[in-house]
Amino acid sequence: MFLRMLKYGIQGPDAVFAFGFLLILSGTRICLSPEYIILFLPLFVIGFLGGSLMIIESNSKFRERLRDFSLKRRDPKNNQKVLDVGTGRGLFAIELAHKGCSAYGIDIWSNQDLLGNSLGKVKKNMKRDGIEVDFRYGDIREIPFVDDFFDSVVCSYLVHNIHKPSEMRMAIKELGRVTKDGSKVLLADINPFLGPGWTKSVWKNELEKENFKDVEFNNFLLTSVIFTYVSKKEKKSEGFIGKSSCD
Ligand SMILES: C[S@@+](CC[C@H](N)C(=O)[O-])C[C@H]1O[C@@H](n2cnc3c(N)ncnc32)[C@H](O)[C@@H]1O
Structure with a gap:
């Protein structure tokens, strides 16, 4: 039962252990020396809240609800090629494969x-x-697929691991490269959605620079979700300086 609750793994295990350690340490101090309660109670509360938040986010029900919320908006079609980055x-x-898509998943499978x-x-x-899902080793900064291969890309709870703006820009470029014109792209991560410390307006700007359009931010419980589209036609016409009609 407990294992099924954590079917998709425990997120940020180091942080979970750190919060757990803080909780046990401060709890023990409060029990042994109640006169220090003012000192240790805030640490106890931080350990409890932080640890609980991490466990809630790892819970299968929470993750499946986030996934279903996101996929409802993306509406993946039968036989579409869809990539789950940081799967x-x-x-x-796996859910995309259940929905009849040709599903692919890449990851560096970091512990x-x-x-x-x-x-x-x-x-x-x-x-x-x-x-059947095609799972392969692959980094978001160098996606191991040819240009214009996918009809859609999803990327959930990966971007908070990319701290350098230059690397995040490489990742955005790669998402654009492997997707077809008009493809839907979804990025979900812990709220507030910062990635390498970017605000929403910086995210919008950076995505638009790489020809993503209609960038939309949504909140789902503890998660921020960006929905956007790849627009390659606009990119191709950038260098066009002639007349657009024959008159
Ligand atoms: C917190 S897990 C989220 C897993 C899954 N997407 C989900 O929502 O349950 C983040 C995943 O991103 C992967 N990851 C981190 N950096 C990556 C990178 N540069 N390229 C590809 N995957 C990466 C990790 O190995 C990990 O499996």
Whole structure:
């Protein structure tokens, strides 16, 4: 039962352990030396709230509700090629395959971001669901697919791991490169959606510079979700200086 609750892995295991440690340490001090309660109570509260937040975000029900909210808006169609970047345990990729898409998932399977993260674990989830997904090792900053390959891309809870603006720009460029003109792109992450410290207006600006259009921000419980489209036609016409009609 507990394992099913954490089907998609524990997010940020280092932070969970740090909050847990703070909780136990301050709780023990309060019990042993109640006269220091003023000192240790705030630490206890921080440990409790921080740890609970991380566990709630890792909970399968929460993650599935976030996924369903996001996919409802994206409405993936049968046979579309959809990429889940930073797929982890396959939260989006496996569901997209259930919806009839040709689903792909890439990840670097970092253990700092998700406890026990591995290609083997996501394949186990896939086999349990009796579904086919093409999972491969791949970094968002250098996506291992050719140009214009995907009809849609989703990327959930990855961007908070990219701290350098230059690397985030590389990632945005890569998302644009591997998607077709008009493709839908979804980026979801913990609220507030900062990535490398960017505000919403910086995000909008950076995405628009790479020809993403209709950038829209939504909130879903503890998560911010960006919906946007790739617009390659505008990019191609940038250098056009002639008349647009024959008259
Ligand atoms: C917190 S997990 C989220 C997993 C899944 N998308 C979800 O929402 O449940 C973040 C995932 O991003 C992956 N990741 C981190 N940096 C990455 C990068 N540069 N390229 C690809 N994946 C990355 C991690 O290995 C991890 O699996």
